[in-house]
Amino acid sequence: MKSPAELDTVPWQNLDHAYGPAEDVPELIRSLYRDDEEAADAAIHELYGNIHHQGTVYPASAPSVPFLAHAARHIPGRRTKLLMLLATLADHDRSDSESAHWPDSSVAEVCAELCRVLPELLPCLSDGERPVRRAALRVVGAVAELFPTGLRAQVEHQVARLHVDDPVPAVRADALVVLDRMGREALPLDSPFPEVRMAAATLLAERCGPPYPAELIEVLGDDGAEPDPGDDDFPWAGTSDPDSHLTGLLAEDPDAALAVAARWIEAGDLGSRGSWLAREITEVWRDREPEVLELLVTALSHQRDTAARARVLGFISRWADRLPNPGDRLRDTLYDCARTEPETARPALLALVRCRDPRALAPVLRRPDAEAVRAAALSFPEAAGELVSVIRRELAAGATGNAAAALITALEPLGTLARQARPELVECLRTRRAAVPAARQLGLGGILTDEVGTALREADESSDASLRASAAVALFRLSGDAAPALRTFRELLSAAQGPVHWHLDRLQPLGSAAAPLLPLIEPMRAARYEWTRVTSAEAHYWITGSAESAVAVLTELVGPSPVGLRALKALASIGRTPEELRPALRAFAFSPLRLLGATPFSECHEDEELRALAWRLLGAGTDHGGHSLANSPASGAGVRAGSRASTRTRP
CATH class of the missing domain: 1.25.10 (Leucine-rich Repeat Variant)
Known part of the structure; x- marks a missing residue:
C-alpha cells in the first residue's frame, strides 16, 4: 500500500x-x-x-x-x-x-x-x-x-472460516461464492441458512447449466422468494446485481424458470421477483406467452404497489395480442383493473383492447387514450366510424407529440372513413403537430384540395428533412406530378440531410417515376452503412422492377438483426427466396429461442416479425426439410403482429 x-x-x-x-x-x-x-x-x-x-x-x-x-x-x-x-x-x-x-x-x-x-x-x-x-x-x-500459491492458502483459510463461523448468513453465503471461485467443489444445498442454500444453488446452476436438476429448482423456488435487502449494494464482479444474474441463469431453462417464478409469485411476488422472472422468459423464449401471462395475472393479486401493478399490466398489454384466445380470467382481471383502478386504468385498458374484448370499446370512446385508440383501430374495425370521430375530436382539441402521432397512425387501417379527418390533418401539418404522419396520411386521402395542396407545398419547403420527404411523396400520390418530389429527393440525397436511408425508404410510392434519381441511388448499394445498402437496394427495385441486383444485396444482409430483418422484409415483398437462404430461414422459423430482442417503443416484437417472414418465404405446406408449415406459430397472432410493422420507427 x-x-x-x-x-x-x-x-x-x-x-x-x-x-x-x-x-x-x-x-x-x-x-x-x-x-x-x-x-x-x-x-x-x-x-x-x-x-x-x-x-x-x-x-x-x-x-x-x-x-x-x-x-x-x-x-x-x-x-x-x-x-x-x-x-x-x-x-x-x-x-x-x-x-x-x-x-x-x-x-x-x-x-x-x-x-x-x-x-x-x-x-x-x-x-x-x-x-x-x-x-x-x-x-x-x-x-x-x-493468487500466487502462498497467498492462496492464507486467503482460503480466512474465507473458509467466515463460511463456517460468521454470525451473518449473508456473509457465509458470500464466502461460499469466493471459495467456489478458488476451486472448492462443495455446494451445500442442505445448509440450515437459506442465504447459503441460495448461493449454492446459483453456483450449481452456473456449473451444471440447463436443464437444471429438480433439487436446485426446489431450493431456488423455496429460498429465493424474498430478496436480501442488502444484496444490491454488493454486486459481484461480472454481474450488475445478484437478481439480474440469477434471472439470467434461470431464463436459460424456461421450464425451471416458470416453476420458480410460480413459487415466488405464490409467496407474494415480493419485490416483483416472480413477475420480473416471468417477463424475462418471454424475452428469451418463443411461445411461452400463455403460461407467462397466466402467472402475471396471479401476480397482480399480490401487488399492492401501484407502480409495480402498472408495470405488470404494461407487460401484459405488450403481449396480449399474441394470444389467439385470451381466457376469461385474463380479460375479466383487465376489465376490473381498467374500471376500478384509476392509477392503472391506462395499461389495463390497452391490454383489454389488444385482447379484442368488446367491453374495452366503450371506455376507449368515452375517455380516449391515443395508444388505446390506435390499438382499437386494429382490434375493432367494425367501429371505424366512431373511432374516426374520436380521433378528429382529439386532434381538434390540440393533441401533440406522440399522442397526436398515435391518433393519426390509427387512421390508416380505418379505410375511406379516415378521409373525414382531412381538416384536422391539415391543421396538424400547418401547426407542425405530428406533421410527418399528418403529411403521410393526407397523401393516402386520395383528393388534392387547394387547402391540402397548400399545406403540403409549405411543408415541402420545411427545414425538417423528414417532413420535406413525406410532404413530397404525399403531393405525388395526390397529383401524379413527380417533378416536385424529384427536386426534393435530389436535394435530400445529394446533401445527405438526415439519415439517407430514411429518405430512400419513402421512395416506394414514386415507383418508376423516380428513375431520374438512379444515378444517386445506384452507388449507394455498395455503401459501408448497412441501412443505406438495404434501402438503396429496395429503392432500385421499386424504380426499375429488376430484382436481380436487389436480391443479391439483400441476401447478403439477411440475419437476426434489425437491418437483417429489413432485408428479409424486402425479399418477401419482392417474392424471392434465394436457395442459399433456406437454412437460415429454417433456423429463423424453428428456433425455440428468440433471435431478436425487443426494440423500445416498437409496437410488435421484431423476433415475431422475423419468424413470420421466415415462414412466409419458406412457403406454404412443408419446407425443404420436411417440416410442416400449416401449424406454424407465426400463422396466427404472429402474422397479425407482423402486419403492423409499417408503423414502427427504424434506427
Whole structure:
C-alpha cells in the first residue's frame, strides 16, 4: 500500500484515464482523507467515472490501487465504498486471463496490483461491520483465480472460516461464492441458512447449466422468494446485481424458470421477483406467452404497489395480442383493473383492447387514450366510424407529440372513413403537430384540395428533412406530378440531410417515376452503412422492377438483426427466396429461442416479425426439410403482429 505522501512520486500527467491525463487523481485521493463527507463521496463518485468508466479501466487505474487500498485500511467510515471500488476496478471475465492480450491489458495490471496489496487488506475480512466483510469478500473474489500459491492458502483459510463461523448468513453465503471461485467443489444445498442454500444453488446452476436438476429448482423456488435487502449494494464482479444474474441463469431453462417464478409469485411476488422472472422468459423464449401471462395475472393479486401493478399490466398489454384466445380470467382481471383502478386504468385498458374484448370499446370512446385508440383501430374495425370521430375530436382539441402521432397512425387501417379527418390533418401539418404522419396520411386521402395542396407545398419547403420527404411523396400520390418530389429527393440525397436511408425508404410510392434519381441511388448499394445498402437496394427495385441486383444485396444482409430483418422484409415483398437462404430461414422459423430482442417503443416484437417472414418465404405446406408449415406459430397472432410493422420507427 502507499500513503498519500507518495502520490507525487507517480507521473500522473503521463497516465490517462477516461477523460485524458490523470492529473486530477492525486487530489481526488487526498479528498478521501479529509473530514468532509460530502467531498469524499464526490471524490469516490468521480473516481468511478474516470479511472473506471462504464466497465473500462485505464493506464491510471492500476497505479491508483495501492493508494485506494491504503485509504480503505485507514479510513474506517469509507472502508466499504473503497473496497467496492477496488473490486469494481478488478472486474474481468475470467477467461480473459488466458488470452494473448491479458499481460499488456490495463485490467491485468489492476489485478496484479490488487494481488500485491491484498495481504494488507485481509484484516477487513474480520472487520466488525457486516458491510465491510461483504465488500472485502468482493475484493477477494475479483482476483480469486490469480493468487500466487502462498497467498492462496492464507486467503482460503480466512474465507473458509467466515463460511463456517460468521454470525451473518449473508456473509457465509458470500464466502461460499469466493471459495467456489478458488476451486472448492462443495455446494451445500442442505445448509440450515437459506442465504447459503441460495448461493449454492446459483453456483450449481452456473456449473451444471440447463436443464437444471429438480433439487436446485426446489431450493431456488423455496429460498429465493424474498430478496436480501442488502444484496444490491454488493454486486459481484461480472454481474450488475445478484437478481439480474440469477434471472439470467434461470431464463436459460424456461421450464425451471416458470416453476420458480410460480413459487415466488405464490409467496407474494415480493419485490416483483416472480413477475420480473416471468417477463424475462418471454424475452428469451418463443411461445411461452400463455403460461407467462397466466402467472402475471396471479401476480397482480399480490401487488399492492401501484407502480409495480402498472408495470405488470404494461407487460401484459405488450403481449396480449399474441394470444389467439385470451381466457376469461385474463380479460375479466383487465376489465376490473381498467374500471376500478384509476392509477392503472391506462395499461389495463390497452391490454383489454389488444385482447379484442368488446367491453374495452366503450371506455376507449368515452375517455380516449391515443395508444388505446390506435390499438382499437386494429382490434375493432367494425367501429371505424366512431373511432374516426374520436380521433378528429382529439386532434381538434390540440393533441401533440406522440399522442397526436398515435391518433393519426390509427387512421390508416380505418379505410375511406379516415378521409373525414382531412381538416384536422391539415391543421396538424400547418401547426407542425405530428406533421410527418399528418403529411403521410393526407397523401393516402386520395383528393388534392387547394387547402391540402397548400399545406403540403409549405411543408415541402420545411427545414425538417423528414417532413420535406413525406410532404413530397404525399403531393405525388395526390397529383401524379413527380417533378416536385424529384427536386426534393435530389436535394435530400445529394446533401445527405438526415439519415439517407430514411429518405430512400419513402421512395416506394414514386415507383418508376423516380428513375431520374438512379444515378444517386445506384452507388449507394455498395455503401459501408448497412441501412443505406438495404434501402438503396429496395429503392432500385421499386424504380426499375429488376430484382436481380436487389436480391443479391439483400441476401447478403439477411440475419437476426434489425437491418437483417429489413432485408428479409424486402425479399418477401419482392417474392424471392434465394436457395442459399433456406437454412437460415429454417433456423429463423424453428428456433425455440428468440433471435431478436425487443426494440423500445416498437409496437410488435421484431423476433415475431422475423419468424413470420421466415415462414412466409419458406412457403406454404412443408419446407425443404420436411417440416410442416400449416401449424406454424407465426400463422396466427404472429402474422397479425407482423402486419403492423409499417408503423414502427427504424434506427
